[in-house]
Amino acid sequence: MKMIDYLQQIEHAVTAVTTLIWEEYETLEILIPKVKKLTVYVQADYQRAISLQLSDDDDDYMNGIGSSWDNYWGNDKELKEKDIELEKLETKIATQRFSVGSLAGNLLQYAKQGISIVYANPDDCPNGRFIQSQPLKNIIWQGRNQSLHFEQGKPHLAADRCFKTLSEEVDTKFSHYKSRNMGFEVVDLLNWRRFDNFKSDLLSLEKVTT
Numbered sequence: 001m002k003m004i005d006y007l008q009q010i011e012h013a014v015t016a017v018t019t020l021i022w023e024e025y026e027t028l029e030i031l032i033p034k035v036k037k038l039t040v041y042v043q044a045d046y047q048r049a050i051s052l053q054l055s056d057d058d059d060d061y062m063n064g065i066g067s068s069w070d071n072y073w074g075n076d077k078e079l080k081e082k083d084i085e086l087e088k089l090e091t092k093i094a095t096q097r098f099s100v101g102s103l104a105g106n107l108l109q110y111a112k113q114g115i116s117i118v119y120a121n122p123d124d125c126p127n128g129r130f131i132q133s134q135p136l137k138n139i140i141w142q143g144r145n146q147s148l149h150f151e152q153g154k155p156h157l158a159a160d161r162c163f164k165t166l167s168e169e170v171d172t173k174f175s176h177y178k179s180r181n182m183g184f185e186v187v188d189l190l191n192w193r194r195f196d197n198f199k200s201d202l203l204s205l206e207k208v209t210t
Helices: 003-053 058-073 075-119 136-152 157-169 172-176 183-190 195-203
Strands: none
Touching: 003 075, 003 183, 003 195, 075 136, 075 183, 075 195, 136 157, 136 183, 157 172
16 A cells, blocks of 8 residues: 555544644643733732732822722632633643543554555655654654553653653653653644645655656
8 A cells, every 4th residue: 555545544534633633732722821821910919919018108008908909809800710710621621631642642643554554664664854863754653652652651762762862852841751641742743733744744754666
C-alpha cells in the first residue's frame, strides 16, 4: 500500500480527531487566563482597600471600607461566580486534558500505523522533515510509544533519547515525558491542526520513485 492510499482511508477519522483535539484545547486556553486575570485584579483591589483601612487618616479609613464594600458587590461578586465556575471546571479540565492527550496519542498512532503498513520497519522509511536534529519519522514513532506507555514511567531507550533531545533542543516541557502523556505536546510541535498538515507530513515519508 502507498501512503496516499492509506491517507485516503483514514482522512475522515483523522479530521474528526484533529478537530476535537484543538476545540477542547482552545476552550481551556481561553477560559483559564481570564479567571487568573480577574483573580489578580480583585486581590490587588483588596490589598489597596486594606492599606487604606490601616491608615491613620480617617478619610482614608472610610475610603477603605467603601472600597471593600464596592469590591464585594462588584468585581468580587464576579470573582466568586468565576471561582465557582472554575471549581466546576477543574474536574472537567483534568478530564479534558486526559482526553486531549489520549486523542493526540490516537493521532500519533494513525501516523505510526502508516509507517508500519507502508514500510513495516521504520528503518526503511524516509526521514521526512527534521525538527532540530531529529527526523519526523522518529518523533512520530517515539511520540506514539511515549503516549501509549508513559504510565509505566520507564520509557524504552529510543523514546528516552528522543524526549531528552526534544527537551534540550526544543522546549523543557518535554522533560516531563516520564510522568505524563506528551501526545498533545508532540502533535502541537508538529503543528497537526488540520488534516492537510498531517497529510503533508506523512506524504513526505513516501519514497520517491523514478
